Amino acid sequence: MSTDFLIAVEGNRTAALKKKIIHYYIANGDATIADLCKEMDLSIPTVTKLVGELLEEEYILDFGKQETSGGRKPNIYGLNPESGYFIGVDVRRDSINIAAVDFKGKFISVEDEVPFTLENTPAALENLCIIIDEFIGSLKVSRDKILSVGINITGRVNPISGYSYSFFYFEEKPLSLIIEERLKLKVYIENDTRAMAYGEYMKGAVKGEKNLIFVNISWGLGVGIILDGKLYYGKSGFSGEFGHFCLYDNEIICHCGKKGCLETEASGSALHRMLIERYKEGSSTILADKINSGAEITLNDLIDAIQKEDVLSIEILEHIGTNLGKAIAGLMNIFNPELVILGGGLSLTDEYIRLPIKSAVRKYSLNLVNQDTEIKISKLGDHAGVLGACLLSRGKILGMI
Template sequence: MADSLAYRVLCLLREHGALSRAELADRLAVPRARLLGELGRLTAADQVREAGPAASRGGRRSTLIELSPAYRFGAVDLGATSVRVEVCDRGLEPLAAVEQAVDIRSGPRPVLKVVSELLGKLRADGAFRQLDGLGVGLPGPVSFRDGVPVSPPIMPGWDGFPVRELLAHEHNCPVVVDNDVNIMAIGEGYGGVARSVEDFLYLKLGTGIGCGIHLGGRVFRGKDGCAGDIGHIQVDPNGPVCACGNTGCLEAVFGGAALARDATAAARAGRSPVLAERLAAAGALSAYDVGQAAAAGDPTAIGLIRAGGTALGTVLAGLVSFANPSMIVIGGGLAGLGHRLLAEVRAVVYSRSLPLATGNLPLVLSELGDRAGTLGAARLASDLVFHQA
């Protein structure tokens, strides 16, 4: 279905702030009369308003139009162990944000209660009175159409739970639910390093590994909403057994959990004094410790990152040959391993993929960090609201 004129007007104003009627008519390539009619309707509905005269372009002065400053979009990025909630303004800038630890495994009602409490807190603090829309990312496959999780492996009790309905009822606004990696990809495409790119892959390296697929300016979700679930692509037929039951999955070889496991084993086996010291001090190791040990020059930690980068690069090389993307963005907690990881991944991708596909392929770290997910969720929420305008 083609996007309505109202939707296109609202999206342009979201991105550019204020635009004159003449600029809008130019950018939208619609007859001025039709645009003015639509703007009259949107003004009457308090969705846009006049914002004073535009700079002269020589002829009659045009008036600037902007989105109503009253717009408020909620954004929720639910991970396996924490949640980030933001309230954003009409330009998707965060007015207020809060993060809290929460265990996704405690089930949908307790977790969504935390989400609602955090939103209530932001309301009490004055960030909004009423949300216009709410976007939510979940750490598992989601039926985008139905707004429910579908067989999510690390979310017991969530399968088919009506997340969208419950939140829409509770917050009295339209709600959109998507996979967390997809909202990060949308955020990167809207306001991140992939801003001007139509076709890119967003790689989330966290406890698990997932991929957001952005094609032709849209997220591609696949038949069942599980496109991009690359954590279970096999990288080593003789590798460790994965939580999914197969052997040698990317996630079983690399990713936050695998890295913590391998670092702990190295520390216990006396292969890394640095890691052993951190283990003794903290009682447990994480990917962060591996990064710190590598930064301190620990060869075992560096070896773990390089081996992980090779595994990741092997999978990415295949995806580059398959999808011939314009850019690959790496985000998520393990992106903190930084350029050492990136160098390894690049070495494999650039040597293993087709030269034609890698000739001009940027492989870069995300610059949005934690905001990628909430920015994408806010973008989805505003898209939904603008589509209904």
């Protein structure tokens, strides 16, 4: 199977047309040559030749004749799921989700919460590479069929240059190239929230909407923005730093080094801080034993407490939801999106977080704006990031993004 056209230089018309055919199948599913001709505005002989080459290269399959009410029955063609595979790596604060999808974007293997500590050290980077390498080695597909690897990292990431400025910024070389040399595979890096937004757009809660905002409510806070069906990156790839709106006159230092950030009052880290403060002031919580012992309290611990109806945790979450809803109302007034998706760890608390956000949005956004915007919980849940990483790596190597 040839992969030359996937990495063909710009200006190669045949390669570009082949990619366009694959894009069509990804977006629309199986189709006839006539369907492709109409979409691409090309002649039947030209499309037939391109489809024939893609069949030889095993990127598409011939599924035989289509059932019709009469006349000549056309052949149906579609993507070959075994023509190539893509790896997605969703790096979190204290674990990694890693997965592989086939060429059609279906999971073939997923490993959740692989132990990992995100630190800005060469040792942590090496550990990340080892985890990815071992996962690829565990797959029941040959390594030469892995077409690319997508890695999500929190913070400021420039996916075009391949640099991460929040983690693993040790050398002059781009992080993507450093990992490529280590894995001997094509590597793309991406901001974690943007990848989650793309996963939801392609396979999750989006049902035809083209303008949406994905809010990642995890330990930190970020947004992924899709405008007219395309991810919005900004000039340097740093769009979506929602958590660093300076909205509060407080003395709490955000991890970015500044004070008063939205993240200090509306995130998993804010929930963690407020819970411990309230407990020390005399409130009760089912997490008391962990607090007293000095054990680390993770985001999963906080989510579990809420799901077990810990009154203090729920009360603080409602407060955080109100703070967040006010800020989301501002985004809605600016972007007028069709859809707002609540994702990330705290979205797993479902209505506990959605209801205070919706209430604040109704109160603080313009009526004509919020009437046209639906607010949903992420459909992909904990897999939004890792699926988004897989699909983004596919989209980038195919020139879709």
